[in-house]
Amino acid sequence: MNREATEVRDAAAGYDFRAVEPAVPEGYKQTEVGVIPEDWEVAQLGVISRVTSGKRLPAGYYVTEKETPYPYIRVSDMYQGGVAVNDIRYVPAEAAQTISQYRIFKEDIFISVAGTLGLVGTIPEWLDGANLTENANRISDIGCDRDYLLYVLLSGHVQGVIESIRTVGAQPKLALTRIRKFQIPLPPAKEEQRAIATALSDIDALMEELNRLIAKKRDLKQAAMQQLLTGQTRLPGFEGEWGTKMLGELGSFIKGSGVKRDDAQSGHIPCIRYGEIYTTHHDVVREFRSWISEEVALNATRIQYGDLLFAGSGETKEDIGKCVALVSETEAYAGGDVVILRPASVDPVFMGYALNLPEVNRQKSRFGQGDAVVHISASALSNVTVKLPTLDEQATIANVLSDMDAEIDAMEQCRAKTAELKQAMMQELLTGRTRLV
Numbered sequence: 233m234n235r236e237a238t239e240v241r242d243a244a245a246g247y248d249f250r251a252v253e254p255a256v257p258e259g260y261k262q263t264e265v266g267v268i269p270e271d272w273e274v275a276q277l278g279v280i281s282r283v284t285s286g287k288r289l290p291a292g293y294y295v296t297e298k299e300t301p302y303p304y305i306r307v308s309d310m311y312q313g314g315v316a317v318n319d320i321r322y323v324p325a326e327a328a329q330t331i332s333q334y335r336i337f338k339e340d341i342f343i344s345v346a347g348t349l350g351l352v353g354t355i356p357e358w359l360d361g362a363n364l365t366e367n368a369n370r371i372s373d374i375g376c377d378r379d380y381l382l383y384v385l386l387s388g389h390v391q392g393v394i395e396s397i398r399t400v401g402a403q404p405k406l407a408l409t410r411i412r413k414f415q416i417p418l419p420p421a422k423e424e425q426r427a428i429a430t431a432l433s434d435i436d437a438l439m440e441e442l443n444r445l446i447a448k449k450r451d452l453k454q455a456a457m458q459q460l461l462t463g464q465t466r467l468p469g470f471e472g473e474w475g476t477k478m479l480g481e482l483g484s485f486i487k488g489s490g491v492k493r494d495d496a497q498s499g500h501i502p503c504i505r506y507g508e509i510y511t512t513h514h515d516v517v518r519e520f521r522s523w524i525s526e527e528v529a530l531n532a533t534r535i536q537y538g539d540l541l542f543a544g545s546g547e548t549k550e551d552i553g554k555c556v557a558l559v560s561e562t563e564a565y566a567g568g569d570v571v572i573l574r575p576a577s578v579d580p581v582f583m584g585y586a587l588n589l590p591e592v593n594r595q596k597s598r599f600g601q602g603d604a605v606v607h608i609s610a611s612a613l614s615n616v617t618v619k620l621p622t623l624d625e626q627a628t629i630a631n632v633l634s635d636m637d638a639e640i641d642a643m644e645q646c647r648a649k650t651a652e653l654k655q656a657m658m659q660e661l662l663t664g665r666t667r668l669v
Contacts, residue, residue, distance in 0.1 A: 240254060248296045260664070265389055265417045269664040272419050281381070282373040285345075285408060287334030287362030295321035302328040303362040305336065307344045308350065310368070313436070314353040315342075323363050337363040341371040341382055345406035350394035354378075354387040369411060377422050377539060379429035384416050387662050388655075409580075410592040416563025417662060428661045442647045446640060453636045460629045463584045463619060467632070470625045480614030483575035487610065490531035491524055491567030499525030502562055503532065506569040509543040513556040515584040515637070517541075524565060532565035533572065538580040540573040540587065541566060546606050553596035553608045553616075557584030571610050579623060581630035586618055 263274045277283060291293065295304045298552050301324035309315050323331070336342055336358040344351040346367035364370055374381055378628040384390060393414065397404050418424050457537065459465035463474045481626070491503055500579045502520035512521050524532065535541065539558045553571075558564065566572055568576070575583065586592065600613035660666040 243614070248460075263417070264415045266663055267320050268417050269419075269667070272417055272664055273524055274416050275416050276412060277371070277414040277416055277470050278420070280375040280416060281371050283408060284370050284372070285334070286368045286370065287331045288367045289323060290327055291331050293324055293327040296324060297321060300325050300669075302329070302366070303359055305342070305359065305362050305368070306349045306356065307367045308366045310344055310348075310351040310353060312351055312353060313382075315359060315545070316481070316510075317356060331363055334364055334370075335361050337361055337372070339374075339378060340370075341374070341378065341385065343385065343406070344368045344369050345408075345411070349398045349404060349406055353369050353380065354382065360557040368577040369406075369408060370485050376416075376418060377429055377435060378427035380419075381416065381655050383429060383658060384662055386412070387658050389662070390414055392668070403539055410451050417664070421669070424667070426669045431661060431668060432654065432657060435650065435657060439647065439650055439654070442643060442650060446643050446647065447635070448637035449640050449643065453633065453640065456636060457589065457633060459615040460632065461582075461589055461619075462591075464620065466583075466627070468636075470621065470628070472622075474619045474621045475621055478614060479573055479575075479616050479618065482578060483573055485614060486533060486574065487568075487574045488533045488535075488544075488566030488570030488572060489568050489657065490533065491522075491528060491565065495524050495528045496522040496567075498528055499523055501526065502528050502564040503529075503567060504535070504541060504558075504564065504570065505512060506543045506545055506555075509541060509554050509556050509570070510551065512548065515556060515588060516581055516634070517558050517560065519591035520562075520564065530564055531586075532567065535564050535572060536567045537561050538575065540575060540580065540583055542571040542573070542608070544569040544571045546600075546610055549597040549600035549606050550593070552606045553593075553613060555584060555587035556640065557581055559584075564634035564643070571608070571613060573610075573613070576617060578620065578632050581634060582626035583618075585620055585630065592616060592618060605619075613647045 256267055259270055265274055267418060268274070288302075295306070296623070300322040302325065304321050304323045305315055305322065309317075309320060336355060338355055339359050341352060341354055342364065344367060351368075351469050367574070371381070394406065397406060397410070419428070428516050489504070491505060496503065496505060501524050503520055503522040503524045504517065505519065506523055535558055541556050541558060543554045546554070559580055595616045596608060596613070599615070600606040600608050601612075621629075661668065
């Protein structure tokens with residue numbers, strides 16, 4: 233051992249390698265929930281509020297779609313922050329009295345405790361007094377700002393505790409006693425609690441507006457697709473009748489192969505698996521999510537620019553055969569259950585959009601085979617018909633729709649950045665690192 237190594241060894245021998253606690257900034261203190269301002273407290277949820285359970289209907293009664301004066305909120309109606317009201321069920325009038333004590337009100341907070349754990353939110357005004365499922369708890373008589381508490385329960389601190397429970401057991405459940413012991417960081421003044429809640433609700437409002445605009449843009453795109461891809465609306469400079477072609481007349485079909493689920497992240501070569509056509513890719517492949525090794529690629533099917541990729545397997549006939557177009561020159565491969573059409577003399581982007589039109593999907597659904605798992609073959613797809621204008625018109629339509637997709641994508645990126653900003657704000661404000669008053 234040389235002299236330098238000996239000196240390092242001797243120095244290490246006398247050093248305490250135990251973790252060094254980071255210094256707590258002046259004006260702050262270390263608590264069960266982390267470092268918070270000295271004037272903040274940590275209180276148990278059951279101390280600053282009342283936590284009670286919901287209730288199932290009496291034996292022999294069931295919730296109904298028939299509207300009564302007694303709405304019933306299920307976990308399936310809940311999302312983080314609130315309640316979806318498009319599929320509300322109701323309690324039969326004759327059963328309502330027996331569970332009348334298990335209702336939730338607009339000034340309360342709910343938290344789901346079975347099934348999907350940790351959904352937290354408030355209810356809309358028209359559901360004030362609705363009955364609450366036994367799979368959720370009601371948080372009432374809240375001794376701090378209600379919306380501040382809501383954001384604490386949505387924070388990484390509390391949701392992390394819930395996640396540790398969610399991963400234990402086949403059917404985890406949040407016990408009432410456990411919820412009452414949740415540790416809540418609490419500014420002493422309600423003015424500060426309200427200021428924090430207002431700042432976070434403002435960014436939530438921005439998120440809601442972005443969601444509304446994205447949904448509107450998506451609706452406009454769907455309408456444009458239906459008009460432009462069927463010839464109902466023509467772009468300036470184009471006229472004449474469209475032709476109708478069977479897919480088998482446009483080129484040749486080949487089959488994806490050679491990529492198992494475990495191979496999907498084995499290397500650096502792009503790959504598309506059939507399940508990703510349903511979940512990741514829409515109309516046109518814009519990015520890759522799976523990457524295979526050179527060894528796996530040797531037995532996989534190489535795909536190329538202009539290929540049209542169909543999902544050959546699926547859960548329902550209505551969704552079978554979803555299509556995406558590959559418009560990248562990058563070396564890439566397709567896994568099994570991907571049916572590939574290699575066409576000639578068509579615009580691939582136009583085809584990616586056109587082959588997902590409702591009237592085309594109805595044809596594919598008729599060709600689907602199977603019940604639990606539905607399949608569609610190359611020979612079946614070859615009989616699907618599609619309307620085609622000239623190449624120039626195809627390309628022009630494709631550009632219009634691509635521009636709309638680019639606008640939607642930009643808005644989605646803005647939404648993602650806003651969501652990241654909200655998380656950063658929650659971390660700063662709910663721990664007192666940044667003070668608003």
